[in-house]
Amino acid sequence: MISADLLALVRCPACRGTLAGEPSALVCASCGARYDGSPRDFLDLRPREAFQEQTKYLDEALHADARYERVSPPFLGSKIRNDMLRAFLAPSPGDLVVDLGCGSGRALLWNRDWSARTVGVDIAPFFAAEARAGVDLLLGDLRRLPFADGTFTRGYSLDVLEHLSPEALRGMLAEAARVMAPGGTLFVYTHVRKNARIAVGLRWINALARRLERAGLIDMRQERLRKSDHLNPLADIPELRRVADEAGFRIARIRYYTPIVGGFVENILLRLAEKRLADRAKGAEGAKGAKGAGAKSADGAPAHGAPSAQAPSAPAPSAHGAPLAPAPSAHGAPLAPAPLAPSAPLAPAPLAPSAPLAPLALSDEDALRMARAEGKRRVAESAGTRVVLRALTLAMKLDLLLFGRIESGPFFALLERRSE
Numbered sequence: 001m002i003s004a005d006l007l008a009l010v011r012c013p014a015c016r017g018t019l020a021g022e023p024s025a026l027v028c029a030s031c032g033a034r035y036d037g038s039p040r041d042f043l044d045l046r047p048r049e050a051f052q053e054q055t056k057y058l059d060e061a062l063h064a065d066a067r068y069e070r071v072s073p074p075f076l077g078s079k080i081r082n083d084m085l086r087a088f089l090a091p092s093p094g095d096l097v098v099d100l101g102c103g104s105g106r107a108l109l110w111n112r113d114w115s116a117r118t119v120g121v122d123i124a125p126f127f128a129a130e131a132r133a134g135v136d137l138l139l140g141d142l143r144r145l146p147f148a149d150g151t152f153t154r155g156y157s158l159d160v161l162e163h164l165s166p167e168a169l170r171g172m173l174a175e176a177a178r179v180m181a182p183g184g185t186l187f188v189y190t191h192v193r194k195n196a197r198i199a200v201g202l203r204w205i206n207a208l209a210r211r212l213e214r215a216g217l218i219d220m221r222q223e224r225l226r227k228s229d230h231l232n233p234l235a236d237i238p239e240l241r242r243v244a245d246e247a248g249f250r251i252a253r254i255r256y257y258t259p260i261v262g263g264f265v266e267n268i269l270l271r272l273a274e275k276r277l278a279d280r281a282k283g284a285e286g287a288k289g290a291k292g293a294g295a296k297s298a299d300g301a302p303a304h305g306a307p308s309a310q311a312p313s314a315p316a317p318s319a320h321g322a323p324l325a326p327a328p329s330a331h332g333a334p335l336a337p338a339p340l341a342p343s344a345p346l347a348p349a350p351l352a353p354s355a356p357l358a359p360l361a362l363s364d365e366d367a368l369r370m371a372r373a374e375g376k377r378r379v380a381e382s383a384g385t386r387v388v389l390r391a392l393t394l395a396m397k398l399d400l401l402l403f404g405r406i407e408s409g410p411f412f413a414l415l416e417r418r419s420e
C-alpha cells in the first residue's frame with residue numbers, strides 16, 4: 001500500500017530532495033526528476049540512472065513458481081529466522097523500521113503485531129497480494145534509498161546480502177548506515193563462505209539429498225535455480241567485521257546458524273513430502289486429463305503460490321532486494337501470475353488407447369508448483385500439519401542451542417549504527 005506516512009517519508013533517490021504530486025506522478029522539488037507510473041499499491045522510486053550490475057534476482061525464471069504470491073505463516077527455517085529477528089531487533093512503538101530487500105513482504109506481514117511503523121523496499125515487484133494491500137511498499141535500489149539521512153531507527157535484511165557482489169554489498173551497507181539514525185540497529189541474516197568444521201554434517205545431508213534425487217525421490221531443481229544467483233561476497237567473519245566497520249556499523253550481537261537438524265528437515269524430509277505431493281498431482285492430472293478436465297490444482301485454485309513456510313532452508317524466497325539496477329521491463333509485467341499448466345496437453349493421448357488413465361505431460365515444474373500450493377493449503381487448513389511443522393521447528397531450534405556460538409557460515413547479526 002501507499003500510506004500518507006510513506007509519502008511523507010520518501011525522498012528523491014537521486015538528490016534526496018522532497019517529492020511533490022500524486023503517488024503516480026511524483027516530481028522532485030530540487031532536481032526536477034519525475035517518478036511516474038507507480039501502481040496503486042506501491043511506489044516506484046528506483047533511480048532513473050541505471051547501475052551496470054544487474055541481479056539475477058530480477059530474472060523471472062526465478063519466480064516462475066510464483067511462491068511469492070501467497071504468504072503462509074512462518075514455520076521451520078522461516079520461523080527460526082523470524083524469531084531471531086524479533087528477539088534481536090525488538091522494536092518499540094516509536095521506532096520506524098525498514099525491511100531492506102523485503103521480497104514478497106512476508107516478514108512485514110508476519111510482524112504486523114509490532115506497534116512500530118514499517119516500510120518494505122525491494123528492487124523487484126514480486127510482492128504478495130496481502131502485502132500490497134496491507135503494508136507500505138516501494139520499489140527501490142538498496143544502493144540509492146529514497147530516504148533522508150537518519151530516517152530509520154531499526155532495519156533488517158534477510159537473505160539479501162549473499163545476492164550481492166562485494167562492491168554492491170559495500171554500497172548497500174553504506175546506504176543502510178546513511179538512512180539509519182545513530183544508535184539505530186540493522187538485523188541481518190546471511191552467510192560467509194567459511195564454514196565451521198561441524199558443517200561437514202550438512203555436507204553429508206546434501207550428499208544424501210543428491211543420492212535421493214538420482215533415485216527420483218526428490219527434486220532439487222527449483223532449489224538450485226533459486227540459489228544460482230548467490231554471489232556470496234563475504235569470505236569470513238573478520239571480513240564481515242571490516243566491511244561493517246567501513247560502512248559505519250559495529251557488530252553488537254551475533255549468533256551462528258549451522259542447520260544440521262534443519263538441513264535434514266528441509267533438504268530431505270520436506271523434499272520427500274513435496275515430491276510425493278507432486279507425483280500425486282501428476283497422477284490426478286493424468287486422470288483428470290483423461291476426462292478432459294482443465295488444469296487446476298487440487299483445491300481448484302490456480303496452481304501457483306508456494307509454501308514459503310515449508311520452503312527451503314537456506315536463503316529463503318524472501319531473499320531479494322539485491323540492490324541492483326532498475327528492471328528493464330515495465331514493472332507491470334512481472335506481477336502477472338506465472339502461467340498455469342497448459343490445458344491442451346491434458347487431452348487423452350490419441351496413441352494410447354489401451355491406457356486411458358496414463359498421466360499426460362504435466363511438466364515437473366507444474367507438478368512441483370501444484371505440490372507447493374497443496375502444501376500451503378494444508379498449512380492453512382490442517383491442524384495436524386501445523387502440529388507436525390511446529391514440532392519440526394522446535395527440533396530445528398536445537399541447531400541454535402547446540403551450535404549457535406560456534407563461528408560458522410550462516411549467521412544472525414545485529415549491526416549498530418555508530419554515532420560519530
Ligand SMILES: [Zn+2]
Nearest residue numbers: 012015028031
Ligand atoms: Zn531530486
